[in-house]
Amino acid sequence: MSLKIRSYRKQDEKEWAKCHMLVDLEATAGQLLKEKPEYDGKTVELVATIGDRIVGFLDIEIEYLEHTLCCKKTKGNGMLWDVGVLKEFRGRGIGSSLLKEGIRRGKKHGLQRLEAWTVEEEAKNFYEKFGFRRFYDYHHIRCEKREKLKEFDRDGVHVISLYAHVMPEADLKEVIKKYEPKQVLKCSGFEISV
Numbered sequence: 735m736s737l738k739i740r741s742y743r744k745q746d747e748k749e750w751a752k753c754h755m756l757v758d759l760e761a762t763a764g765q766l767l768k769e770k771p772e773y774d775g776k777t778v779e780l781v782a783t784i785g786d787r788i789v790g791f792l793d794i795e796i797e798y799l800e801h802t803l804c805c806k807k808t809k810g811n812g813m814l815w816d817v818g819v820l821k822e823f824r825g826r827g828i829g830s831s832l833l834k835e836g837i838r839r840g841k842k843h844g845l846q847r848l849e850a851w852t853v854e855e856e857a858k859n860f861y862e863k864f865g866f867r868r869f870y871d872y873h874h875i876r877c878e879k880r881e882k883l884k885e886f887d888r889d890g891v892h893v894i895s896l897y898a899h900v901m902p903e904a905d906l907k908e909v910i911k912k913y914e915p916k917q918v919l920k921c922s923g924f925e926i927s928v
């Protein structure tokens with residue numbers, strides 16, 4: 735059976751969620767979505783299929799108002815929200831095919847620059863191999879030590895878990911010392927002109 739890249743259809747949702755969940759299960763920062771996200775702007779939403787099986791997916795949203803989705807202020811911005819391929823089908827060019835087709839269709843909606851963010855090291859290699867340029871690095875931290883989080887309590891609301899972005903201007907070593915996070919991930923932003 736051959737690989738097909740086609741538009742996502744509403745009736746794909748269950749099979750899409752299954753595929754997404756399997757990809758997310760072994761990701762460093764998976765979200766385990768039960769439903770497919772819906773977007774405000776114009777989108778390119780694709781699936782890669784082999785027979786009846788969805789083996790990969792991709793979502794691109796085109797920015798409608800400048801600087802509302804993407805980091806850089808420029809015309810023709812698009813955000814690559816999601817791309818994934820089932821583990822047993824990786825390394826066969828499916829991710830690259832999804833991206834190529836996503837960009838081709840995105841250009842019809844005015845896409846000129848695509849932005850992608852990830853904490854996954856494998857995806858960083860994938861983006862660079864495809865021709866993306868890394869333009870930004872910062873960190874994600876997950877803190878769960880209640881005594882370190884008390885300073886964020888407000889109005890009787892107690893913070894028991896905190897997921898935060900540590901921006902480049904912060905001293906990461908000091909942040910780690912102060913909040914003793916359970917998880918620290920380096921997140922990188924990538925861009926490509928299309």
Ligand SMILES: CC(C)(COP(=O)(O)OP(=O)(O)OC[C@H]1O[C@@H](n2cnc3c(N)ncnc32)[C@H](O)[C@@H]1OP(=O)(O)O)[C@@H](O)C(=O)NCCC(=O)NCCS
Pocket residue numbers: 757761815816817818819820823824825826827828829830831851852854856857859860861863864
């Ligand atoms: C990233 C991902 C989509 C790549 O899919 P794929 O179908 O394996 O990608 P391709 O086969 O088109 O790979 C293209 C190139 O990317 C690079 N690459 C892909 N996977 C890689 C890996 N695990 N380690 C290092 N480089 C990798 C390689 O250079 C590869 O070219 P090559 O096979 O000629 O060496 C897939 O690994 C995945 O689903 N990962 C988990 C989800 C994820 O991290 N998504 C992105 C962040 S939201």
